[in-house]
Amino acid sequence: MPNTGTPPLPDTPDNWPVPPPPRxxxxxPEPRPGPNPGPETPDDGVPDVDGPADLPPNPPRVA
Incomplete structure (x- = not known):
């Protein structure tokens, strides 16, 4: 290391680098994940957590 003409600073807490401020x-609050829908619910007509009610499909349309 080249000699810059300045003596090194003594290793004291006053010369230590300043830590960054806390984040x-x-x-x-942090967004929390919703409830786990779990396995498929039985066909009871009650809306599922993630979809419409368990209703039978519409009958085919007769032309």
């Missing part, structure tokens, strides 16, 4: 947390 600011957002005011709003």
């Amino acid at each position: 600011q947390e957002p005011d709003q």
Whole structure:
């Protein structure tokens, strides 16, 4: 290392690098995942968590 003419600083806490400030947390809470829909529900007419009610399909249209 070339001699720059300045003596090295003593290794004291005053000369240590300043740590970055702590990360600011957002005011709003983290979005939580929704409930696990789990296995397919029985055909009970009650709407599923992730879809329409368990109803029988529409009958075929007669032309």
